[in-house]
Amino acid sequence: MSITKHPARVLGIFALAMINVAAIASLRSLPTMAELGFSAVFFLVLIGLFFLIPTALVSAELATGWPRRGGVYVWVKEAFGEKFGFLAIWLQWIQNVIWYPTVLSFTAATLAFIITPELAQNPLYMVGVILVVYWAATLINFRGMKTSGWVSSFCVMAGTIIPGAIIIILGILWMLGGGTTQIEFTWDNLIPDMSNLSNIVLVAGMLLAVAGMEMSAVHAQEVKNPQKDYPKAILLSTVIILGIFILGALAIAIVVPSSDISLVAGVMQAFTDFFKAYGIEWAIPLLAFLIVLGALGGVVTWIAGPSKGILAVAQQGSLPPFFQKVNKNGVQVNILLVQGGIVTILALTFLLMPTVSSSYWILTALTAQLYLIMYGMLFLAAIKLKYSQPNVKRPYSVPGGKLGMWIVAGVGLLAALFGIVLGFLPPAQVTIGNEVFYDGFLVVGIIVMAGIPFVIHHMRKPSWKKSGTSKPMKKPKMSAKKKRR
Numbered sequence: 001m002s003i004t005k006h007p008a009r010v011l012g013i014f015a016l017a018m019i020n021v022a023a024i025a026s027l028r029s030l031p032t033m034a035e036l037g038f039s040a041v042f043f044l045v046l047i048g049l050f051f052l053i054p055t056a057l058v059s060a061e062l063a064t065g066w067p068r069r070g071g072v073y074v075w076v077k078e079a080f081g082e083k084f085g086f087l088a089i090w091l092q093w094i095q096n097v098i099w100y101p102t103v104l105s106f107t108a109a110t111l112a113f114i115i116t117p118e119l120a121q122n123p124l125y126m127v128g129v130i131l132v133v134y135w136a137a138t139l140i141n142f143r144g145m146k147t148s149g150w151v152s153s154f155c156v157m158a159g160t161i162i163p164g165a166i167i168i169i170l171g172i173l174w175m176l177g178g179g180t181t182q183i184e185f186t187w188d189n190l191i192p193d194m195s196n197l198s199n200i201v202l203v204a205g206m207l208l209a210v211a212g213m214e215m216s217a218v219h220a221q222e223v224k225n226p227q228k229d230y231p232k233a234i235l236l237s238t239v240i241i242l243g244i245f246i247l248g249a250l251a252i253a254i255v256v257p258s259s260d261i262s263l264v265a266g267v268m269q270a271f272t273d274f275f276k277a278y279g280i281e282w283a284i285p286l287l288a289f290l291i292v293l294g295a296l297g298g299v300v301t302w303i304a305g306p307s308k309g310i311l312a313v314a315q316q317g318s319l320p321p322f323f324q325k326v327n328k329n330g331v332q333v334n335i336l337l338v339q340g341g342i343v344t345i346l347a348l349t350f351l352l353m354p355t356v357s358s359s360y361w362i363l364t365a366l367t368a369q370l371y372l373i374m375y376g377m378l379f380l381a382a383i384k385l386k387y388s389q390p391n392v393k394r395p396y397s398v399p400g401g402k403l404g405m406w407i408v409a410g411v412g413l414l415a416a417l418f419g420i421v422l423g424f425l426p427p428a429q430v431t432i433g434n435e436v437f438y439d440g441f442l443v444v445g446i447i448v449m450a451g452i453p454f455v456i457h458h459m460r461k462p463s464w465k466k467s468g469t470s471k472p473m474k475k476p477k478m479s480a481k482k483k484r485r
Contacts, residue, residue, distance in 0.1 A: 012224060012229070013229050013232045013233045013236060014233075014236070016229075016230070016233035016237070017233045017234075017236040017237035017240065018237075019237075020056070020213060020233070020234070020237035020241070021237055021240050021241055021244075024209075024210055024211075024212050024213065024241050025160070025164070025240075025241055025244045025245070026160065026209065027160060027163060027164055027167075027248065027267050027291060027294065028102075028103055028106045028209075028267075028295065029205065029206070029208075029209035029245070030167075030245070030248045030249050030251075030252055030266065030267055031252060031261055031262065031263050031264070031265070031266025031267060031269075032202050032205040032206065032209070032263055032364070033202075033206055033209070033245060033248075033249035034249045034250070034252035034253040034256070034258075034261055034266055034270075035202055035258055035261050035263070035266075035429045035430075036192070036200075036202055036203075036249075036429075037183045037189060037253050037258055038183050038184070038185055038186075038189040038190050038250070038253070039189060039190060039191065039192035040206075040245075040246065040249045040250070040253070041190060041246050041250070042190050042191060042192060043192070043200070043203050043206055044206065044242050044245055044246055044249075045242065047203070047206055047207060047210055047415070048210070048238050048241075048242050050411050050412070050414075050415045051207060051210065051412055051415040051416070051419075052210045052213060052238055052241070052242075053234060053235075053238055054379075054408045054409065054411050054412030054415070055211075055213045055214060055375065055378075055412055056213040056214075056234040056237075056238075057231065057234065057398050057408055058378065058379060058382045058398060058405075058408060058409050058412060059213060059214035059378070060226070060230050060234075060396045061382065061394050061396055061397050061398050061405075062075040062378070062381070062382055062385070063214075064226060064394050064395040064396045065385070065389075065392045065393065065394040066078060066392070071089075071092075071214065071309065072085075072088045072089055072092055072214060072374065072377075072378055073085045073086070073088060073089035073309065073312075073313060075088075075378065075381050075382070075385070076088040076089075076377050076378065076381045078381070078385060078389065079380070079381035079382075079384040079385050079388065080377075080380075080381065080384065082318075082457075083454070083457050084377065086313060086318050086453050086456075086457055087377070087450065087453045087454070088374050088377050088378070088381075089309050089310065089313055090310070090452070090453040091370050091371065091373055091374040091377075091449070091450065092306060092309065092371070092374050093306045093307060093309060093310045094342075094370060094449050094452075095367045095368075095370040095371040095374070095449075096302055096306045096367075097339050097342050097343060097346075098342075098346060098363055098366055098367045098370065098445075098449075099302075099363075099367045100130075100134055100299065100302075100303075100343045100346075101130055101343060101346045101347045101349065101350070101363055102360055102363045102364050102367065103295055103299060104129070104130040104133055104134055104295070104299065104347075105126050105130060105264045105350065105356065105359070105360050106264050106265075106267075106295055106360075107129065107130075107133055107292055107295040107296065107299075108120070108125065108126045108129035108130060108133075108264070109126070109262065109264035109265035109268065109356070110265070110267065110268050110288050110291045110292050110295065111129060111288065111292050112125070112265070113265070113268045113272065113284055113285065113288040114285045114288045114289060114292075117265070117268075117272070120262065120264065120265040120268075120356065121262075121355070121356050122356075123350045123351050123356060123359070124351070126264075126350045126356055126359075127347050127348065127350050127351060130343075130347045130350075131343075131344060131347055133296065133299070134299065134340065134343050134344075134347075135340060137296065137299045137300045137303055138303055138336050138337075138339075138340050140300055141300065141303050141331060141336060142327065142329070142331055142333060142336070143329060143331075154293075154297065158290055158293050158294065159290045159291050159292065159293035159294020159295065159296070159297060160291075160294035160297070162290060163267075163271075163287055163290050163291050163294065164244060164248060166271075166287070167248055167251045167252070167267065167270060167271065167274075168244070168247040168248055168251055170251060170270075170271075170274040171247060171248075171250060171251025171252075171254060171255075172247075172251075174251075174254060174255065174274065174277075175254065179254070179255070179277065181254040181255075182253060182254055182255065182256065182257045182258065183250075183253050183254060183258075197422065197425055200422070201422055201423070201425045201426065201427035201428070202427050202429060203419070203422060204364075204365060204368045204369075204419045204420075204422045204423040205361070205364045205365070205368060207368055207372065207415070207416075207419040208364060208367060208368035208371060209245065210241065210245075211368075211371055211375070213234075214375075214378065226395045226396035227395070227396055227397070230396050231399075251270060252266050252267065252269070252270040255270050255273040255274060255277075256269045256270055256273060258429065262356070262357055263356075263357040263360045263361060263364075263430065264356055264357060264360050267291065268284075268287075268288055268291070271284060271287050271288075272284055275287075303336065303339070307332055307335045307336060307339060308332065310323070310332070310335055311323070311324070311326070311332040311335055314335070316465065317460065317462075317464040317465025318456070318457065318460065318464070319456065319464065320464055321463075321464060322334055323335050323338070346363065349362065349363060352437075353432070353433060354431055354432070354433040355430075355431055357430050357431075358430055358431055358432045358433060361427065361430050361432065362432065362438060362441060362442070365423040365424075365442060366423075366441070366442055366445045366446070366449075368419060368420075368423055369419075369420050369423045369442065369446055370445075370446065370449055370450070372416040372417075372419045372420045373416075373420065373446075373450065375412065375413075375416045376413055376416045376417065376420075379409040379410070379412045379413040379416065380409075380413065382398075382405060382409045383405055383406060383409050383410075386402050386405045387402070423442065424439055424442060424443075426438055
């Protein structure tokens with residue numbers, strides 16, 4: 001009888017909460033939220049209750065019940081078969097690839113404030129910086145996890161946590177000092193106008209901003225008391241994440257008029273207004289440099305991460321041998337090269353849309369829709385496995401048994417579906433140009449990106465699996481003493 005070795009239960013409530021905060025909190029999403037003004041608070045609270053918490057709780061049950069490497073691939077495969085497991089991990093990877101041009105456009109816009117802010121609205125400049133920074137980050141990852149891990153850790157600390165704390169403090173000081181605010185903190189402004197959905201389309205981008213909690217669910221079995229401590233950690237991390245997003249978004253909204261907020265440069269717009277008001281303009285390039293470091297750290301981290309999931313699936317025979325190649329540092333070089341080719345093509349979107357913000361948004365909308373489709377599969381898999389494999393031991397289970405799972409996963413599923421539909425509506429706050437092109441881009445993007453894994457699965461050959469499967473280890477010879485036993 002084989003004995004499964006479980007990881008040591010070493011994580012406390014605060015430690016797991018910090019893992020979640022590090023995985024999700026980002027300055028890049030603040031301008032999108034700031035566009036909604038005071039009503040961003042209303043939407044963030046709803047998103048926390050109906051998407052963020054359900055995702056974390058459902059993922060924790062799946063991660064502790066099926067702890068093998070593979071995450072969403074394993075969970076969906078157990079519920080619906082290998083084909084749909086491959087689709088789930090593919091969507092998790094490809095949405096991340098589409099995400100790169102958006103986060104790098106944020107990097108380029110921030111970098112422009114070191115040179116000249118007007119460059120933040122120049123499409124050619126944006127494309128150039130996106131490609132240079134992305135391929136530089138890819139080359140860093142070719143050197144292996146030791147190098148990329150050090151770079152990403154340093155950059156995230158210097159370029160996300162520090163600037164995030166500064167902008168929140170500046171916003172609080174601005175309010176306490178009686179500075180002029182661009183939004184009114186009234187009940188009417190808190191509850192948005194729901195009569196026209198185009199006013200709330202940016203909520204789809206907010207859903208994307210809080211996505212990723214399923215990544216940290218793999219640590220659920222390392223919590224000292226999963227059934228009691230995990231929900232507490234989720235609640236704590238949710239409060240911290242929402243606090244960062246709410247205070248950061250409001251800090252931008254109070255100094256930058258909604259009509260002037262750039263989805264890619266909004267953070268630096270706010271810093272510029274704050275620093276000019278306090279007479280410390282000299283600090284603008286310094287903060288811009290730190291934020292660029294933070295964005296670079298995020299890209300370096302994510303370039304290697306999700307693509308490792310694709311490598312694992314490839315080595316099981318779901319992708320041709322070309323995608324199974326690794327270099328001497330164990331890095332999936334061909335996958336990263338293909339990933340870079342897709343990013344290069346998508347970056348050209350900035351030359352096709354009327355404004356930089358509209359290019360940013362259309363890629364954000366497509367990223368959100370693909371990711372939310374994966375979440376829909378995750379929630380459905382959790383419900384299915386509750387019935388098809390009820391005897392699998394789950395150190396953490398969603399409270400309430402089957403009914404509890406239906407409620408929690410059902411709420412998350414409805415939120416995901418709402419976000420997918422919402423993404424097809426052009427936002428009132430952003431000039432998107434031709435609506436036919438906008439919707440056509442999203443429809444074709446979803447069909448192509450979600451259809452590719454089915455085509456690959458249909459074309460699979462036995463030789464792919466043979467190529468990607470490592471040789472089994474030889475059983476150690478038993479000593480004479482052990483044989484006698």
